[in-house]
Amino acid sequence: MTRIVLVHGIAQQFKGAETLSADWYPALSDGVGLASGKRIAPSEVSMAFYGDLFRPAGHRGIGIPDLDATDIQGDIESELLWEWWKFTATRDPAVPRPDAPARLRTPNMVQRALDALSHSAFFAGLSERMLIFSARQVRSYFTDPGIRAAAQHRLVAQVTPETRVIVAHSLGTVVAYEALCAHPYWHDLTLVTLGSPLAVRNLIFDRLLPRPIHGNARWPAPVTRWTNIFDEGDAVCLVKTLAPRFGGRISDLSVHNGAAAHDVRPYLSARETGQAIAEALAPGPSGVHAEQG
Incomplete structure (x- = not known):
């Protein structure tokens, strides 16, 4: 009985649904217990896992391929590194500020x-x-239609008539948003986004499907409530609040995660x-009603 569907972010390619569920479940239970005193049973939770879509093909090395600055591909990768650099430089005195106006x-x-x-x-x-x-991985999601569709399919496969809430983290918030927009006949779902980069212009926001119009994104039809939670020190959610771009019905809430600002x-x-x-x-x-046909 899947009442809660979880959607992970990037850098999970060497894990799996069960491994991540075991990692997420205690923290999720603690949060719900702290807020309500209720207990979430493991059977109520499932993980929409898509990390293997980014797993490198077999090669002689161990782990991810050897990559250096010369391997950067396309604007998304270079611009993302640039934005991370700018953000961390404003908050961490150990990080030198970019002193060149040009992009990477x-x-x-x-x-x-x-x-x-x-x-x-x-x-x-x-x-x-x-x-x-x-x-x-961010570039691959937006430029490889096969990966984009497969990631969303993994989420769709976990949604059942008993599903009440989708909890998504990091890039998973993009997967969740696009999948929800693509299934307007689902209904009465709550969306909880954590450390979301959805509102980052150019890199993320302007690449979403469906395309935003005049700087405003479409509201995902199945969602009746949307809570977006962010940490001010989280370098991944460069734009913290989503309501200005996705609709005033969103509740944007700030939390403090300590040193691990983006940790789920x-x-x-x-x-x-x-x-x-x-x-x-x-x-x-x-409840969620699956689309017919």
Whole structure:
């Protein structure tokens, strides 16, 4: 009985649905318990896993491929690194500020961005190749129709007539938003987005399907309530609030996740997240009707 569908973000390619569920479930239960005193049974929760779509094909190396500044492909990867650099430089004194007005168009500038990010507290522990590979997953989602469709299908396959709430993190909020827009005959769903980059212009917002019109995105028809939760120090959700672009019905709430600003677990264990989920599960009219035909 899947009442809660979870949707993960990037850099999960070597895990799986069960591994991630085991990681997310305790924090989700803590958040709901803190807010309402209720308990969520494991059987009520399922993970829409799509990380394997980004798993590299077999090669002689171990883990992700060796990548460096010369491997950056296209505007999305370079612009994403640039935006991460700008954001972290404003909040972390250990990160030098970009002193060139131009975007990252050369390997030298890309290398400077990677060097700067490697010294930031936010990206601590991430190697250059992991930073590049993370940016590449975002590019792949938006430029590879097969990956985009397959990721959304993984979510659609988890939604049942008992589903009441979709909880999505990071790139998963993009997957969830587009899948919900593509299934207008579902109804009475609550959407909870955590650390969402949905409102980041050019990189994310302007690439969404359906396309935003005059700077405004379409409201996903099945969603009756949408709570967006962010940490001010989260470099992935560069634009924190979604209501200005997606509609005033969104409740944008700020939380503090400590040093792990983008980590899904402190997002899930926050009272604000638990409250949004508990309200969605409270008795009342609900349910998802699958599309016919």
